[in-house]
Amino acid sequence: MAREFLTDLELMILLAVMRLGDEAYGVTITREIEETTGRGVAVAVVYATLDRLQERGLVTSSVGDPTPERGGRAKRFFRVTARGLRQARVTRRALTALWTGVPELTGG
Amino acid sequence: MRSTRPPRLAAFLLSRVSDNAPLAGDLEEEYLAGRSAVWYWRQVGSAVLLAPTRRFDMHDLFAVQGLFMQFVMLVLVSVCAVFTVKLIAVYVGEDPVLRTVIGPRGARELFRLALSFGIAVPMGVAIARVHVQSRRAAIAAFSLAVPLWAFANVYALNGHGNLDSALPHVVALLVFVVGLLSGGIHVDALMRSRQMQPAR
Numbered sequence: 001m002a003r004e005f006l007t008d009l010e011l012m013i014l015l016a017v018m019r020l021g022d023e024a025y026g027v028t029i030t031r032e033i034e035e036t037t038g039r040g041v042a043v044a045v046v047y048a049t050l051d052r053l054q055e056r057g058l059v060t061s062s063v064g065d066p067t068p069e070r071g072g073r074a075k076r077f078f079r080v081t082a083r084g085l086r087q088a089r090v091t092r093r094a095l096t097a098l099w100t101g102v103p104e105l106t107g108g
Numbered sequence: 109m110r111s112t113r114p115p116r117l118a119a120f121l122l123s124r125v126s127d128n129a130p131l132a133g134d135l136e137e138e139y140l141a142g143r144s145a146v147w148y149w150r151q152v153g154s155a156v157l158l159a160p161t162r163r164f165d166m167h168d169l170f171a172v173q174g175l176f177m178q179f180v181m182l183v184l185v186s187v188c189a190v191f192t193v194k195l196i197a198v199y200v201g202e203d204p205v206l207r208t209v210i211g212p213r214g215a216r217e218l219f220r221l222a223l224s225f226g227i228a229v230p231m232g233v234a235i236a237r238v239h240v241q242s243r244r245a246a247i248a249a250f251s252l253a254v255p256l257w258a259f260a261n262v263y264a265l266n267g268h269g270n271l272d273s274a275l276p277h278v279v280a281l282l283v284f285v286v287g288l289l290s291g292g293i294h295v296d297a298l299m300r301s302r303q304m305q306p307a308r
Contacts, residue, residue, distance in 0.1 A: 026134035027134045027137055030134075042154035043134050043135060043151055043154075044151065044154040044155035044158050045158065047130075047131050063130070066133075069140055070133035070136050071133060073129045073130065073132055073136070074133065075134075076130035
């Protein structure tokens with residue numbers, strides 16, 4: 001049975017893939033996380049997490065055309081599935097529910 | 109002047125430990141876009157550290173653990189089955205009350221077989237219920253394990269190839285296996301019919 005909630009990194013990567021749309025591949029996902037959250041993450045870690053998400057049916061991937069600036073290697077593009085979208089919503093609801101009613105966290 | 113190619117040794121290391129071509133392409137693209145050699149080495153280091161987990165992930169670990177537990181269960185159930193059948197043989201053969209009630213030896217043998225079958229059926233049901241994901245395979249494996257274990261047992265304890273004395277045990281064990289299969293198949297059929305029922 002699939003695990004119900006996402007870890008923080010899984011959630012960040014899933015959201016980054018959603019934000020990037022058709023341009024979501026290793027480099028752009030890593031940059032998106034670094035620029036948006038300030039958290040440095042290794043590209044290999046991003047791939048390992050995406051592999052896990054794909055195994056759980058939360059993302060799909062497709063290979064693009066090889067490009068010379070990548071040493072003739074192709075990009076692997078990712079897209080979030082409907083199931084991935086649902087899982088992100090479930091995690092958001094759970095986190096929001098936990099968030100509310102904690103006075104230390106209200107305001108800036 | 110900065111090289112237009114990533115550090116050779118790091119690139120070689122990456123190609124040896126990882127078969128992830130898009131990852132290698134991503135790192136090269138970032139290097140050419142201005143990332144430092146230190147950054148490249150750090151990325152390769154992460155890939156090297158993650159490579160074993162990619163090859164041997166938690167699913168494999170659970171599979172090995174599952175295989176080990178299956179083996180332990182097979183041995184335990186087989187031992188239980190063989191000794192249960194032997195115990196029944198001793199009980200039916202030597203109990204004075206049973207001798208009086210059931211009477212002739214042939215009837216006692218039949219009673220013994222019925223008892224073996226009666227004990228095996230709930231065991232088959234239990235095995236099938238516990239192994240939800242691989243019900244049929246589990247029942248087949250247990251059913252195969254019992255006679256194999258019994259053969260070794262009979263050979264070791266019953267006079268080194270004395271088939272005459274071993275024959276009643278072998279027959280009782282075969283009946284036991286049929287009982288296991290019957291219990292398991294009954295549960296399997298029951299579960300399948302429930303799965304096929306349309307949702308209300």
